[in-house]
Amino acid sequence: MPSYILNIFGSAVPFTVYRRSIDARRGKPLRFVYAVDIMPKDEHTALRALKGMKYEIIPDGGYVCPVKRGAFPRPVVVGFGPAGMFAALLLAKAGARPIVLERGKSVDERVKSVELFWRTGVLDTESNVQFGEGGAGSFSDGKLNTLVKDKNYRGRFVLSTFVSHGAPEDIMYDAKPHIGTDLLRGCVKGIREEIISLGGEMVFGARMTDIVTEQGRVSAVKYVKNGEETVIETDTVFLGIGHSARDTFRMLADKVNMEQKPFSVGVRIEHPRRMIDTSQYREHADALPAASYKLSHQTSAGRGVYTFCMCPGGYVVNASSEENRLVTNGMSYRARDGINSNSALLVGLTPADYGTGLFDGMMFQQHLEEKAFALGGADWRAPCQTVGSFLGIKKESASVTPTFSNGVREADMRKLFPSFITDALSEGLVSFGKKINDFDMSGAVMTAAESRSTCPVRILRDENGVSSLAGLYPIGEGAGYAGGIMSAAMDGMKAVESYCKME
């Protein structure tokens, strides 16, 4: 972190930047707001100097990695997304020598599979934007904000781990930290190497296919690699499979207690970056980084519509992981300098919309993805519609070139979604147009289906983070307790802390 000197009553006090944010509220002068961390030699003088200013006395502290004592079988971590990665890192630091099973490829090989898919439409169902080293986060915007409180310094541990593996230092203090997919991939490799150097083991291309149980507890896991089955005996499994491992969820259904979880679906919407920046920052747009937004609206029918996972200066990508089922998402590079800015525009659903069975939500997602694939021309182009055509408005506006990685095909979103979704999207667009100038501009483009914003099921767990099957710790987004890179990583850490406390 950058270190500077502050003059307090004539004495030089070193400080580091703790938090940096931009205050660009309308009608007020543009301000950069800094919170700084000082460690004065003379606390009394410093407190006098700070009188009238906002300050907090924070006890010296940092994250204390847990230690695992005694003799125990090597734990297995399934999935190397943020949850599995940070669980494996802590286990390795605790001396537990974890074995990590990841169904997808290592990040360099995975980049090749994804680029091939985007270029040619040849999908590798085991190595794609959802599956592979780094998990769903590897091809992301790399936003690292979280709403989870950081009382135990887990969040700062995650950020500092990324920094020590190549992420820019500003993620430690920016109010909206962002790495970018290009830099994130390098961090993921570095963390993997650290785990291996501490005695951990990584097996790529290894899909966990079964959990063997004995008297209500885990006794082994089975995985398949290159068509061959291997059994690992263990009494502890950290399950960080993300929200897209539908086959694995079905396998788990008769082994652990699970429940349905509400989720949202919708479209990706793209506007010119310049338009969003100007709307948010006005005359300061050129001086500031690409702008973000977060919008929400309650429809007259009581449904929530909101923007999610906004990617300033980013690209819309094909995030599919199953044949003939099309999924959109957003990604940006560190520079966030793409011509458009995009965001998911989502409508909240409840079981009344899709059924109360455990996998009804998942099947609803699949059905939408199949329809989106067909509407796009069944060749991996995404169905795409302008906001003007969707709302039936003939308002002049600039046109927006869609960035979807596999190309787009004009389509009618009303042929894809049921009317309770399109009605909510229409109302949301008009409402958001009042909050961000031109958000509902005719030329803005929507691509679909944005169906995997979160997991449609939850694996139940107790106060120690253990599922109904002893020794099985469901973690991260797939477990249904986290959403996003930071919260998934912190959830993986929490499970390891709990495991280390167990006798």
Ligand SMILES: Cc1cc2nc3c(=O)[nH]c(=O)nc-3n(C[C@H](O)[C@H](O)[C@H](O)COP(=O)(O)OP(=O)(O)OC[C@H]3O[C@@H](n4cnc5c(N)ncnc54)[C@H](O)[C@@H]3O)c2cc1C
């Ligand atoms: C394109 C995109 C952009 C995103 N952008 C952001 C962002 O900017 N900021 C943010 O906070 N979040 C973002 N997200 C969401 C974020 O990536 C996820 O919330 C996060 O990755 C969840 O972490 P996880 O470890 O729980 O699961 P995942 O990251 O999904 O990882 C699960 C891993 O488990 C593996 N796996 C699944 N089943 C098995 C099995 N049976 N055997 C072995 N391995 C298995 C998968 O291959 C995968 O690698 C984005 C997601 C996508 C797809």
